[in-house]
Amino acid sequence: MEFVAAPARLSTTDAQFEHDFAQRLHWSADTDAAIEQRVADILADVQKRGDAAVLDYTARFDGLQVSSMAALELSKQELKAAFEGLPTEQREALESAARRVRSYHEAQKKANGESWSYRDEDGTLLGQKVTPLDRVGIYVPGGKAAYPSSVLMNAIPAHVAGVEDIIMVVPTPQGVKNPLVLAAAYVAGVHRAFTIGGAQAVAALAYGTATIPKVDKITGPGNAYVASAKKRVFGLVGIDMIAGPSEILVLADGSTPPDWVAMDLFSQAEHDELAQSILLCPDAAYLDAVQREIDRLLPEMPRKAIIAKSLSDRGALILTRDMEEACALSNRIAPEHLEVSSRDPHRWEPLLKHAGAIFLGAYTSESLGDYCAGPNHVLPTSGTARFSSPLGVYDFQKRSSLIEVSEAGAQVLGKTAAVLAYGEGLQGHARAAEMRIKR
Ligand SMILES: NC(=O)c1ccc[n+]([C@@H]2O[C@H](COP(=O)([O-])OP(=O)(O)OC[C@H]3O[C@@H](n4cnc5c(N)ncnc54)[C@H](O)[C@@H]3O)[C@@H](O)[C@H]2O)c1
Ligand SMILES: N[C@H](CO)Cc1c[nH]c[nH+]1
Numbered sequence: 409m410e411f412v413a414a415p416a417r418l419s420t421t422d423a424q425f426e427h428d429f430a431q432r433l434h435w436s437a438d439t440d441a442a443i444e445q446r447v448a449d450i451l452a453d454v455q456k457r458g459d460a461a462v463l464d465y466t467a468r469f470d471g472l473q474v475s476s477m478a479a480l481e482l483s484k485q486e487l488k489a490a491f492e493g494l495p496t497e498q499r500e501a502l503e504s505a506a507r508r509v510r511s512y513h514e515a516q517k518k519a520n521g522e523s524w525s526y527r528d529e530d531g532t533l534l535g536q537k538v539t540p541l542d543r544v545g546i547y548v549p550g551g552k553a554a555y556p557s558s559v560l561m562n563a564i565p566a567h568v569a570g571v572e573d574i575i576m577v578v579p580t581p582q583g584v585k586n587p588l589v590l591a592a593a594y595v596a597g598v599h600r601a602f603t604i605g606g607a608q609a610v611a612a613l614a615y616g617t618a619t620i621p622k623v624d625k626i627t628g629p630g631n632a633y634v635a636s637a638k639k640r641v642f643g644l645v646g647i648d649m650i651a652g653p654s655e656i657l658v659l660a661d662g663s664t665p666p667d668w669v670a671m672d673l674f675s676q677a678e679h680d681e682l683a684q685s686i687l688l689c690p691d692a693a694y695l696d697a698v699q700r701e702i703d704r705l706l707p708e709m710p711r712k713a714i715i716a717k718s719l720s721d722r723g724a725l726i727l728t729r730d731m732e733e734a735c736a737l738s739n740r741i742a743p744e745h746l747e748v749s750s751r752d753p754h755r756w757e758p759l760l761k762h763a764g765a766i767f768l769g770a771y772t773s774e775s776l777g778d779y780c781a782g783p784n785h786v787l788p789t790s791g792t793a794r795f796s797s798p799l800g801v802y803d804f805q806k807r808s809s810l811i812e813v814s815e816a817g818a819q820v821l822g823k824t825a826a827v828l829a830y831g832e833g834l835q836g837h838a839r840a841a842e843m844r845i846k847r
């Protein structure tokens with residue numbers, strides 16, 4: 409079967425541009441009513457029936473039929489055996505990626521993940537105490553591809569933060585376990601792991617079942633069902649962000665070989681039919697050249713069906729007036745991944761405000777960030793990079809304010825507080841402050 413990848417060709421000078429651009433961007437899990445209804449039903453059912461519901465949905469959606477939840481737990485020995493059974497090259501790559509991801513997150517913790525305090529001149533102490541979460545659930549996607557890298561990206565920052573109980577869930581369609589995923593769980597020090605996925609796995613972690621421990625927060629990427637379920641359980645548990653179908657935006661000045669850029673667009677399109685790949689460039693001939701490379705390279709891609717659908721339904725090659733306009737458009741899109749494929753990336757970087765991760769220069773393919781550069785690959789999608797950040801150590805920590813008022817401090821603060829408390833009509837507050845003031 410022949411596949412055609414035909415991303416929309418748009419130009420910012422067309423009268424129709426705003427309309428066509430909005431149509432391309434429009435998609436969000438919560439606007440898809442069918443998915444929403446199904447997810448709501450699954451969550452309610454798991455809340456009511458617990459393990460029995462999880463077993464039913466695992467049979468239905470993942471084709472994995474087992475008689476008890478115990479059969480869905482991966483033992484520590486199984487994880488270790490998977491690691492030991494890997495070919496040397498894979499074992500070393502996994503360990504090398506884990507090392508880089510760990511170093512990056514340790515630096516992140518040092519920079520903004522430690523407790524701090526200071527004292528006023530009167531001895532009053534003020535500060536912030538940072539503590540790790542007790543128990544987290546990490547979602548590792550597994551429907552259309554296996555993601556050992558996502559195991560590292562979730563579990564390592566959780567470890568660096570000091571979380572004591574890391575529960576991993578990962579669907580294994582038809583019961584096929586990916587050895588690299590199991591090995592990554594071993595390398596990253598996951599505490600318990602279950603082969604369940606989708607909305608039912610999110611529900612089990614959020615509500616708890618007889619077998620699956622209830623967690624404090626659920627992190628990790630997933631498809632539209634997972635993203636919708638996480639949004640719905642937020643409040644009962646914490647969530648990191650909405651990390652849905654993958655996205656890449658390439659901002660090109662035309663200096664990068666067009667086949668490199670075509671493959672970068674494929675790299676995210678191959679995740680999911682709902683993934684989005686966009687190229688912005690002020691040079692129409694370059695856009696033509698990239699389209700020619702897309703046509704040339706597509707037939708050799710094993711996942712050409714997914715790539716063709718993703719690029720045709722959601723992809724776009726957009727001609728801009730200049731690079732400045734391309735940067736402004738990129739900020740409106742707020743993509744998960746933004747490649748600045750330019751001879752002079754540092755000229756454009758200051759103009760870029762909204763993106764999950766920014767990749768500078770032609771040699772920084774987004775795929776290096778997916779696996780081993782060091783920064784986290786769990787990133788906000790669907791424009792949520794306007795207000796969300798990459799998954800990080802901070803997602804596995806919380807902060808408590810620390811206040812210790814000295815006797816001298818209480819004399820001054822007591823007066824201020826009492827005046828404001830009387831103003832609010834709250835006598836108890838005012839008098840509690842005044843009682844500590846010496847007469
Ligand atoms: N943003 C990020 O950081 C990031 C990282 C890695 C992957 N991703 C994205 O994660 C997603 C992974 O998706 P996936 O599908 O491969 O794996 P997944 O684990 O997210 O989803 C598989 C599960 O979806 C559920 N499901 C599938 N069809 C269903 C249906 N019709 N009804 C109810 N439930 C259904 C099943 O329970 C199945 O176990 C992709 O979109 C990929 O782009 C994002
Ligand atoms: N690009 C994905 C995040 O959107 C992460 C990933 C894992 N493996 C390959 N890619």
Ligand SMILES: [Zn+2]
Pocket residue numbers: 654675676679775778
């Ligand atoms: Zn990827």
